[in-house]
Amino acid sequence: MVKFVKVIxxxxxxxxxxxxxxxxxxxxxxxxxxxxxxxxxKCTGCGACTRICPxxxxxxxxxxETAILRxxxxxxxxxxxxxxxxxxxxxxxxxxxxxxSEQVFDLYVDVEHEVVTCKRCGSKFVTSRLxxxxxxxxxxxxxxxxxxxxxxxxxxxxSKQTYLR
Amino acid sequence: xxxxxxxxxxxxxxxxxxxxxxxxxxxxxxxxLNTGSCNGCDIEILDVLTPWFDVERFGIKLVASPxxxxxxxxxxxxxxxxxxxxxxxxxxxxxxxxxxxxxxxxVGGNIWFNSYATLGGFPNIIDKLDELGIIIDKVVYVPGxxxxxxxxxxxxxxxxxxxxxxxxxxxxxx
Numbered sequence: 390m391v392k393f394v395k396v397i398x399x400x401x402x403x404x405x406x407x408x409x410x411x412x413x414x415x416x417x418x419x420x421x422x423x424x425x426x427x428x429x430x431k432c433t434g435c436g437a438c439t440r441i442c443p444x445x446x447x448x449x450x451x452x453x454e455t456a457i458l459r460x461x462x463x464x465x466x467x468x469x470x471x472x473x474x475x476x477x478x479x480x481x482x483x484x485x486x487x488x489x490s491e492q493v494f495d496l497y498v499d500v501e502h503e504v505v506t507c508k509r510c511g512s513k514f515v516t517s518r519l520x521x522x523x524x525x526x527x528x529x530x531x532x533x534x535x536x537x538x539x540x541x542x543x544x545x546x547x548s549k550q551t552y553l554r
Numbered sequence: 555x556x557x558x559x560x561x562x563x564x565x566x567x568x569x570x571x572x573x574x575x576x577x578x579x580x581x582x583x584x585x586x587l588n589t590g591s592c593n594g595c596d597i598e599i600l601d602v603l604t605p606w607f608d609v610e611r612f613g614i615k616l617v618a619s620p621x622x623x624x625x626x627x628x629x630x631x632x633x634x635x636x637x638x639x640x641x642x643x644x645x646x647x648x649x650x651x652x653x654x655x656x657x658x659x660x661v662g663g664n665i666w667f668n669s670y671a672t673l674g675g676f677p678n679i680i681d682k683l684d685e686l687g688i689i690i691d692k693v694v695y696v697p698g699x700x701x702x703x704x705x706x707x708x709x710x711x712x713x714x715x716x717x718x719x720x721x722x723x724x725x726x727x728x
Binding site: 406407408410411415424427429430432434443444445446461462463464465466467485486487488489490491493494495496497498499500501502503518 | 725
């Protein structure tokens with residue numbers, strides 16, 4: 390009983406510590422990392438973020454006529470490695486953390502990209518924006534090889550060499 | 555008693571759910587269920603119950619038995635070993651059965667989504683639970699690794715229909 394009385398002056402000195410969360414702003418510092426945001430005007434669809442993502446919250450898949458960069462917030466661990474690795478700086482870390490939802494479906498964010506089809510075999514292999522970027526960077530690259538998928542390109546290169554000999 | 559319980563199960567319609575939700579708007583009792591979590595989310599749940607966040611001002615109280623609980627706080631990616639215990643605990647919860655899946659493990663499986671030892675999150679087993687006769691009336695997913703205490707309070711508010719959820723499915727074209 391006597392020990393308990395000791396607490397009373399300490400408690401009066403400290404006062405109320407409870408934060409009024411729903412009415413007051415939560416503590417969010419500058420270094421806080423929340424959900425990421427992909428800028429669709431900058432993203433080329435190279436897939437560097439999907440490779441670095443530890444839980445594979447970002448995934449790239451070709452569905453029909455489009456390539457989709459899918460971001461599943463429910464699996465994201467908010468590490469921010471995708472923003473570090475993005476060559477176009479298209480991924481921005483926001484401070485959003487109030488992400489609760491009733492459906493899992495609401496936690497998905499899709500970014501659609503146009504796809505280039507291979508001129509020989511007709512398979513879809515890369516986003517058109519990434520291809521344009523590579524075209525700008527490699528000036529001496531033969532144009533006819535650019536629109537072939539990696540497998541057809543290999544066959545084309547080999548057949549050329551064998552023909553010359 | 556047996557007959558009454560069965561009829562109660564069958565006749566629990568959406569209207570009854572609404573009524574029940576209105577009734578528990580004032581104060582909810584929560585039961586903490588760990589299904590193979592790394593303890594990060596569990597510590598955040600403890601944070602919520604401390605005087606700093608003090609959820610007892612909303613009437614939220616931690617109880618020791620699922621029979622007394624309104625809401626189950628589920629953490630962890632549901633490992634194979636914990637699955638029988640999870641089913642047992644959820645069966646003991648009275649209707650309406652509300653589940654708050656906390657943390658990215660419970661929502662999407664986190665880095666264990668593809669593992670042989672886990673089921674990869676709560677959404678994967680809802681259908682199986684339905685087959686077993688354990689109907690989950692409402693689930694709210696709270697992402698975060700670990701989920702912030704504020705995010706958990708926000709999730710409870712979404713569950714009780716006090717606020718509308720912010721996140722929606724987005725599809726953007728380049």
